[in-house]
Amino acid sequence: MTSHRRRVGVMGGTFDPIHHGHLVAASEVAARLDLDEVVFVPTGQPTFKQDREVTAAEHRYLMTVIATASNPRFTTSRVDIERPGLTYTVDTLRDLRAQRPDVDYFFITGADALAQILTWKDSEELWSMAHFVAVTRPGHHLSVAGLPPNVVTELEIPALAISSTDCRARARAGEPVWYLVPDGVVQHIAKYGLYREPAAMVAS
Numbered sequence: 001m002t003s004h005r006r007r008v009g010v011m012g013g014t015f016d017p018i019h020h021g022h023l024v025a026a027s028e029v030a031a032r033l034d035l036d037e038v039v040f041v042p043t044g045q046p047t048f049k050q051d052r053e054v055t056a057a058e059h060r061y062l063m064t065v066i067a068t069a070s071n072p073r074f075t076t077s078r079v080d081i082e083r084p085g086l087t088y089t090v091d092t093l094r095d096l097r098a099q100r101p102d103v104d105y106f107f108i109t110g111a112d113a114l115a116q117i118l119t120w121k122d123s124e125e126l127w128s129m130a131h132f133v134a135v136t137r138p139g140h141h142l143s144v145a146g147l148p149p150n151v152v153t154e155l156e157i158p159a160l161a162i163s164s165t166d167c168r169a170r171a172r173a174g175e176p177v178w179y180l181v182p183d184g185v186v187q188h189i190a191k192y193g194l195y196r197e198p199a200a201m202v203a204s
């Protein structure tokens with residue numbers, strides 16, 4: 001009898017805050033690629049977002065835990081927020097593979113982020129560490145010249161025109177974020193006053 005190798009999705013993101021677009025994308029990829037689990041990995045310091053202030057990692061991690069708690073196939077990892085310095089996917093995958101060497105990883109990210117993958121740190125190493133899944137979102141389609149064959153799967157997912165940028169702008173303006181993010185995340189944002197004052201964004 002051959003044993004089943006566990007298929008694990010890795011959804012990397014800043015998740016500032018996590019929203020239903022992220023959750024639908026992960027759920028859809030899990031169903032379409034027959035994944036056993038999806039681990040959400042909030043970034044420590046995102047490489048490509050150094051031009052703006054990012055909410056304290058602990059808040060982004062907690063919101064991700066809250067958002068994923070009700071799904072038995074969704075988990076959250078601290079590997080990126082516990083590693084000092086900028087977050088690079090090569091390190092994320094190295095740490096996850098060290099924790100569980102016996103699983104096949106599928107790194108899920110938006111086609112917009114994945115379009116820049118050839119500029120990611122040690123990108124030539126990434127292909128042997130995971131399969132890559134680019135989910136298309138409204139207005140973004142994957143076009144990357146120079147990728148090795150069969151390393152990226154592009155999946156169209158139900159279009160949810162939600163972005164973290166819009167959720168932050170709404171929270172800052174006192175507008176509702178109900179139904180854009182899970183209920184517990186709405187409450188976490190309100191409880192800690194996230195996105196209202198610049199000071200609240202850096203406090204953990």
Ligand SMILES: Nc1ncnc2c1ncn2[C@@H]1O[C@H](COP(=O)(O)OP(=O)(O)OP(=O)(O)O)[C@@H](O)[C@H]1O
Nearest residue numbers: 013014015021025109110113137160162163164165
């Ligand atoms: N509505 C969505 N549908 C599908 N994928 C999404 C959606 N929103 C974000 N993603 C993807 O999820 C990954 C992590 O997203 P991220 O945390 O940067 O959220 P974001 O909404 O793009 O944030 P921001 O608006 O702050 O840039 C990215 O690769 C992004 O492309």
Ligand SMILES: O=C(O)c1ccc[n+]([C@@H]2O[C@H](COP(=O)([O-])O)[C@@H](O)[C@H]2O)c1
Nearest residue numbers: 012013014046047088089090113120121
């Ligand atoms: O490894 C890199 O050089 C790299 C550069 C940019 C983004 N990433 C990863 O891509 C994922 C989505 O990033 P972001 O900034 O769109 O939230 C997240 O897991 C990042 O760590 C990785």
